[in-house]
Structures are given as C-alpha cells and as structure tokens.
Amino acid sequence: MRAVTTNSTWTAGTWARDMGRARVLGLLLALCSLAALFATATPAGAVDTTTQSSYLADRLRENPVYVSDQLPREVPLSTAPDFARLAKKTGVPTYLLVLPMLSSSDGRQLLGAVHDRLGRDGLYVLIEGTDVAQATAWGVRVPAEAAATVALYELPYDAGPLRSFECFVEVIAQGGPKAAARAEAARERFRDGGEPAEMYIGPSDRNNQSFLTGSLLTGVPLLIVLTAGYVRRRRRRSGARRRVPRWVVPGAAVLTAAAIALTAPVVFDQTTSSAARPPTPADLSARVERVAAGLKQDPVYADPESPRVLDTRQRERLHERISDFRRSDGGGPVFVLLVPQTPESEAAGDAELFAAAVHAKVGRDGVYVVADPDDGTIDVVNHGLRLDSGRLSFGLPDSLTFGDSKADEADDHLLGERLDALMTHLDKAPRTDRPQSVYTPPAAPSAAHENDLPPLFATDFWPGLFVGAFAALLLSGVVAGLTWGVGSLLRWRSPAPEPTDRLSRTAPTEPSASYLRRTAHAELTALTREFGSRDEHGPAWDHLDAAMLLLDGDLDRARQSGTDPATLVAVIVLARAGRAALSGGTTDRCCGVNPLHGPAVGRHHVRVSAEGAARRLLPVCEACRTTAIAHPSGIPDRLLKLPAPSPGDGSLPYYDATDGPLTAVPHGIARLVDKVRETAGVH
Incomplete structure (x- = not known):
C-alpha cells in the first residue's frame, strides 16, 4: 500500500515538472519565432535584397x-x-x-x-x-x-x-x-587634371570633321589658284618673264584636292560613337520574353535582378485587388510589371513601348501597369478593356505616377501603397461602350545602327565646300591687300610720318588742363610768329583773329589756370588751321572724334557711346576712319574728353561738355570761326 502510494506521488510530480518544462520550451519557441519574424520582415519604405x-x-x-x-x-x-x-x-x-x-x-x-x-x-x-x-x-x-x-x-x-x-x-x-x-x-x-581623353566622338564632332574636310577641299586648291594668279599678274606688270608652265598651278591645285580627299578618311577614321556592339534580335527580345513568361504564371511580376519593393502582405493585397477588378463589371485582367526602364533597354526606356511588346508576347488584353522599382514612376496602359485609355495614360494624379516627397525619400518609393491606390482608381474609373486601346507608340530607335556615325562626306560636308571657297576668296583678297600695302611702304620716299599722322598718334584722349594750356599757348605763339607783319586778310588771319577773340586779345591768358578747357581746345584747332593755311595747305575740317588729331580726311558714321548703338556723322582723321571701319566699338574710347569742371565730376566728350563755339567743330573750321565771332558779338 505504501509502495503504491509512493509510486503515485512520484508520477504526479514528474508530470508536473514535465508540464513546466513544456511551457518553458513553448515560450522559447514562440520567442524564437517572433525573433525570426522581425529579422525577416522588411521595414516600411525599405527594399528587400x-x-x-x-x-x-x-x-x-x-x-x-x-x-x-x-x-x-x-x-x-x-x-x-x-x-x-x-x-x-x-x-x-x-x-x-x-x-x-x-x-x-x-x-x-x-x-x-x-x-x-x-x-x-x-x-x-x-x-x-x-x-x-x-x-x-x-x-x-x-x-x-x-x-x-x-x-x-x-x-x-x-x-x-x-x-x-x-x-x-x-x-x-x-x-x-x-x-x-x-x-x-x-x-x-x-x-592633377590628367583625365583620359574620350575614345569615341559624337555626331556633332563628325559634323565638324565633315565641315572641315569640305572647307579644305575647296579652300586650299582655290587659294593656290588665286594666289598664283595674283603673283603672275604682279610679275607681268614688272616685266618679268614666266618661269613655270601654265599647267603647274592647276595641277598643284588638283593634286592638293586629291590629297585632302584621300587623307581625310584616314585621319577621321571613326565609324561609331560608342563601344557598344550592335545587339542581335535575340538580345532585344530576351527581357520581354522573360517578363511575358512570368506574367503568364502570376499577374504581378517583380524583376528578380532588382531589390524587392513589395513585401508579402502588399503582394497578397495587390493580388486580391486584381482579382476583384477582373470580376467587376467592365473590368478585366491587370498585369503589374515591376521592371526598371533604362535607356539601354530594348525599348530605350519607353514604358509604353515596353508594355506594348509584353502585351504582344503575352497575347491577353488588359491593363498593363509598368512600375519602375528604381525611380518609382508608374505608367498605365490599357489594351482592350472598356476603360478610357486617355485618362489612364495621361490623366492619373501625379501622386500615383510620380509619387510625392515621401515616396522620393523611401527606398521602395512607396510602390505598394501607390499601386493599391491605383487599383482604387481603376475600380472607380468610368466604363466605355466598347473596348479601347492606347495609340501605337512609335518604335524605339534602331539598335543595330544607333551608334553608327554618319559618313565623312555627308551632313556638313556640303556647306563646308561653299564656306571653303568663300574663305579662299577672302584670304586671297587679304593677301593682295597686304602685298599692295607693303609695296606702298617700300615706295614711300619719305620715312618721316606726316604731321597729321603724328598728331593722331600722340594726341591724348583725356588731356589735362595744363596740357591744353601749354599746347594752346605754343600753337598760338607759333601762328603769331609765322604770320609776322603780313598784311593780308585771308583764312590765316580769320583763324588768328578768332583765336584771339576767344582769349579776349590776351595771348598770355592761354597759360592762365582759369581758362575754360573747351576754349583752349578751340584755340588749338584755330591756331593749327591758321598755320596750315600759311604753309599753303587747306584745312577745311578737323577730326570730329578728337579735334586734337588734326585735319579730317572724310566723314563717317561713328559710334559716340559705348552703351547702345547711337551714331553720328562726323569728320574723321585717317586713324579714326580706320578704327571706325575695322573696329567700330573702339571709337568711343578715342573721343576727346575734356577735364572735369570740378573734382569728382568725371570727364565728358567735348560736344556734350560745352555749348560754346567748340560745338561747331564737326561742321568745319569756317563754321567755328563764325561761331566764335557770333559769341563775341563781332560781325
């Protein structure tokens, strides 16, 4: 009896201990399961690799x-x-x-x-x-x-x-x-900046090569012919005999053209703009076939080469929504393609073109949704369902097609939530009377020849031919002009420059008041000395009289610091014109750009301001005329600027700084004399 009781007591205790161990073991298993679940779960907004x-x-x-x-x-x-x-x-x-x-x-x-x-x-x-x-x-x-x-x-x-x-x-x-x-x-x-040079050129570089080839092909031979003709005419005028046969120059031109035409393809030997090899038809169809095969098994195809952006719950939810839409009135199959779209793909990154290719391979109508797991964009294409294809392709909210700021920050671009919202949009989309499809997208660029460069003798080669001929004509004219100029210099007997040329080179643009005082006094003194005791009333006398009127008859006033700079310039102009008249020359006008340059050689429209395009017709000296023709924007820098009336006012052009007799300078010396006399009240 005791033995039985003892055995019963041991059995109950053992059972209790086993039950306790079982509970502990179950708790440990539950904790392990939870740990495994949390370890494999993908956080919201993250991708699973x-x-x-x-x-x-x-x-x-x-x-x-x-x-x-x-x-x-x-x-x-x-x-x-x-x-x-x-x-x-x-x-x-x-x-x-x-x-x-x-x-x-x-x-x-x-x-x-x-x-x-x-x-x-x-x-x-x-x-x-x-x-x-x-x-x-x-x-x-x-x-x-x-x-x-x-x-x-x-x-x-x-x-x-x-x-x-x-x-x-x-x-x-x-x-x-x-x-x-x-x-x-x-x-x-x-x-150190030693970045390696590019191995391939682009179409624009090839166009430049073609243009250069065309320009050289016509420009160099034509320049040879024109230059040789000019030299031959010069030698004929000088009486020299012909030393080379007539056929030499045309032959040299033809040989030069042939050399350029044969050398250019060797120098510019590139034929492709990329290292990529042309793909085969099998290369271009491989991905479409892979995706189409996957869609035949599952309407949601996630590219296995890309990180997974839909977790298990989101994928199951998307399957349920797709099944519900297929059974709804006016609904149908929905195929979701989670595949990246890159410019290097068979469709060149065009999601609609990719969806059309997959649809043709799958052979089933429906809504094809292309969701890019890399950039998060969503494109929807309708093939054969009673839905408004235009609204699906172009009328979706931006939050669905491109996402918002939160989607941009998330690694998975919140594609799970946005695809769920897209299915809601499809459920509410109005139905049409008959099935619709999107327009047929244009074909992708041909992959077989998309990296081929155009031929060298094409594109800009033809404009280059005309430009080369024009450049040869222009350059030959420049050569002829330089030759004539050099010959003129060699024939020039007097090496000393003319006084007017010296004045245009040495006269200051912004003279100081002391310079004007010294120059006016020296010029007027020289005129007075050269005039001497002559009793004549010619132009020289008129110039001297007008200059003295400006100084109130006092020659020493030209050296006084209080004399107006505009008056001093007028005195200089009149004194120089008087000296020229005494020497037998005639000075009707002086340079209107800078009267200190001396006599004018003609009239020309010149720019009088660095800002804008305002022009004035002024008499100009030789140097200013050359500048006006060759470099019009340089004239404002050559304008005479009078000293400021007071410190800090800045210098101004002479015709803007005064309303006195000096304003008559552009109209001629005679008009300046009359203006001086009118101002002085002398008739």
Whole structure:
C-alpha cells in the first residue's frame, strides 16, 4: 500500500515538472519565432535584397558570368562569352555580374549577399552599366581594389564595360605590388587634371570633321589658284618673264584636292560613337520574353535582378485587388510589371513601348501597369478593356505616377501603397461602350545602327565646300591687300610720318588742363610768329583773329589756370588751321572724334557711346576712319574728353561738355570761326 502510494506521488510530480518544462520550451519557441519574424520582415519604405541576391546566386551557380538581359543596347547578352574569356585570365575563380545601374542597390552589400548564398570563394566583380562598380575577393589573394581603381581612372568614361573589365583583369594579373603602384599613379594623374581623353566622338564632332574636310577641299586648291594668279599678274606688270608652265598651278591645285580627299578618311577614321556592339534580335527580345513568361504564371511580376519593393502582405493585397477588378463589371485582367526602364533597354526606356511588346508576347488584353522599382514612376496602359485609355495614360494624379516627397525619400518609393491606390482608381474609373486601346507608340530607335556615325562626306560636308571657297576668296583678297600695302611702304620716299599722322598718334584722349594750356599757348605763339607783319586778310588771319577773340586779345591768358578747357581746345584747332593755311595747305575740317588729331580726311558714321548703338556723322582723321571701319566699338574710347569742371565730376566728350563755339567743330573750321565771332558779338 505504501509502495503504491509512493509510486503515485512520484508520477504526479514528474508530470508536473514535465508540464513546466513544456511551457518553458513553448515560450522559447514562440520567442524564437517572433525573433525570426522581425529579422525577416522588411521595414516600411525599405527594399528587400534577399530575393535579388538569391536569384543572382542561382545564376552564378549555373554560369560564373551573368550578363543581364536589360542592357541590350549597351551590353548585349551575346557579349557574355567575351566576358567569360577575360574572367579566365585572372587565375582565380571569378564570378561576374553585369547589371543595370540601380540607385537603390549597394554594390558591396549585394556582392556579399550573393557570396553568402552561393557559398563559394573567389573574386566577385560587379559591373553596373558600363564601369566596374565593385570588386571583392573572398578566400583568394588578388588586388581587387587596386584593379578597380585603375579601371576607373585610366580609362575614359566611354570605354565601355568590356574594355573596362579587360583593364581590370590586366591589373589583377600583374599582382599586388605592381597593381598598387599603378593604382596610385592613376590617382595622381587624375588628381592633377590628367583625365583620359574620350575614345569615341559624337555626331556633332563628325559634323565638324565633315565641315572641315569640305572647307579644305575647296579652300586650299582655290587659294593656290588665286594666289598664283595674283603673283603672275604682279610679275607681268614688272616685266618679268614666266618661269613655270601654265599647267603647274592647276595641277598643284588638283593634286592638293586629291590629297585632302584621300587623307581625310584616314585621319577621321571613326565609324561609331560608342563601344557598344550592335545587339542581335535575340538580345532585344530576351527581357520581354522573360517578363511575358512570368506574367503568364502570376499577374504581378517583380524583376528578380532588382531589390524587392513589395513585401508579402502588399503582394497578397495587390493580388486580391486584381482579382476583384477582373470580376467587376467592365473590368478585366491587370498585369503589374515591376521592371526598371533604362535607356539601354530594348525599348530605350519607353514604358509604353515596353508594355506594348509584353502585351504582344503575352497575347491577353488588359491593363498593363509598368512600375519602375528604381525611380518609382508608374505608367498605365490599357489594351482592350472598356476603360478610357486617355485618362489612364495621361490623366492619373501625379501622386500615383510620380509619387510625392515621401515616396522620393523611401527606398521602395512607396510602390505598394501607390499601386493599391491605383487599383482604387481603376475600380472607380468610368466604363466605355466598347473596348479601347492606347495609340501605337512609335518604335524605339534602331539598335543595330544607333551608334553608327554618319559618313565623312555627308551632313556638313556640303556647306563646308561653299564656306571653303568663300574663305579662299577672302584670304586671297587679304593677301593682295597686304602685298599692295607693303609695296606702298617700300615706295614711300619719305620715312618721316606726316604731321597729321603724328598728331593722331600722340594726341591724348583725356588731356589735362595744363596740357591744353601749354599746347594752346605754343600753337598760338607759333601762328603769331609765322604770320609776322603780313598784311593780308585771308583764312590765316580769320583763324588768328578768332583765336584771339576767344582769349579776349590776351595771348598770355592761354597759360592762365582759369581758362575754360573747351576754349583752349578751340584755340588749338584755330591756331593749327591758321598755320596750315600759311604753309599753303587747306584745312577745311578737323577730326570730329578728337579735334586734337588734326585735319579730317572724310566723314563717317561713328559710334559716340559705348552703351547702345547711337551714331553720328562726323569728320574723321585717317586713324579714326580706320578704327571706325575695322573696329567700330573702339571709337568711343578715342573721343576727346575734356577735364572735369570740378573734382569728382568725371570727364565728358567735348560736344556734350560745352555749348560754346567748340560745338561747331564737326561742321568745319569756317563754321567755328563764325561761331566764335557770333559769341563775341563781332560781325
């Protein structure tokens, strides 16, 4: 009896202890489950790279070189064997990923995740777009970082991905010390401004080459003919005999034209504007076929090469909304394509064109929604449903198609919420009487020849022919003018310049008051001395009389500091005109730009202000006429500016600074004499 009782007591205690352990174990399992749930959950607004890295790891398990099908215009799938051939030269297991450049992915983190899932050591290289973006070595000793640095700094940006990877492999093969030294040298050159020159030219550069070729092809031979003809005429006039046959000049011109035409294609030998190879039809259709195959299995297709932007809950919610819309009145299938749209894709980044290609491959009508996981844009295209296609394509709110500031800040661009809002918009969209489709979008640029440069003898080559001929005529005229000018100088007997030329070169533009006083007194004194005791009433007398009237008959007043600068200039002009008249010359007008320049040689419309285009017809000296013809904007700097009446007022042109007799200078010396006499009250 005791034994039984004892056994019963032990059994109950053991059961209680086991139950307690079970509860503890259950609690631990629950905590572990919660921890796992929180560890795998994706925070709101973040992207999940687990699917992306798993997919890429599976592709590398099949082939150590993976080239995305989303870059056929830049990196066609058909270039994968070339990348594989280069990868074998590293000497270590190499795993290469060639992917589009996505702003939402981190290259180093992606390579680490792919390595963890693949579970193989080696050199992992990521090419994003056209450059080696990241390289990391696990379990092997290679200068991965130095090789990536060299590929970045030694090559121009347009070298292309294949050439960039080739340079990367070349540095890897050199070993650690040489690779490090080469990387440091590349950094130094780049830091000192030694950026490598571009490897390819663009269409505008080719147009410039064509223009230059055309200009040289007509300009140089024609210049030879014109120059030789001018020289021959000069020699004939001098009586010299012809020393060369007539056929030499035309023959030289023809040979020159032929040499230019044959040399230009050798010098300008570029035929393409990019390193990209022309894609094959299979390259251009690979991504469309992949997406279409995925849509036949699931109406929501998320690009496995891109980070996942929809979590499980959002994806299930989107499936429910799509099913409800398909069963609604006037509704139908909805296909969501979470695929990036890049300029290097088969559709050249055109979402509508991509949707049309996928629709043709899927073969089912419906609403095709292209949501870009990289930039967050959403495009909606209706193919065959009773919905207003125009409103769907162009009438959606910007918050749906482009997102708002919150969407811009979120890594996933809040595509889950915006796609849910889009389904609400489709549910409320008005139905039409008959099925509609969007207009057929224009075809994407031809990928086969989009990088081909135009022929050299095309485009701007033809305008270059005319410009070259015109330039030859102009240059031959310049040569003839220079030859005539040099001959005139050699025939010039007197090497000394004329007084008027000397005046135009030495006369100041902004003379000081003391200069005007000294010059006026000296000129008037010389006129008085040269006039002497002559008893004549000619022009010289009129000039002397007018000058003395300005000084109230007192010659010494010209040296007094209180004399008005405008008066002193008028005295100088009159005194010089009087001296010229005494020497037998005639001075009807002086330079209207600067009366101190001396006699005028003609009249010309000149600019009188640096601001605006105001012009005046003024008499000009030889130097001012040359300036007015060759450099019109230089005339305002040559205008005579009188000293300021008081400190701080600044200098002004003589015709703006006075209303006295000096204003008559542009109208001639005789008018100046009359003006002086009118002002003095003498008739």
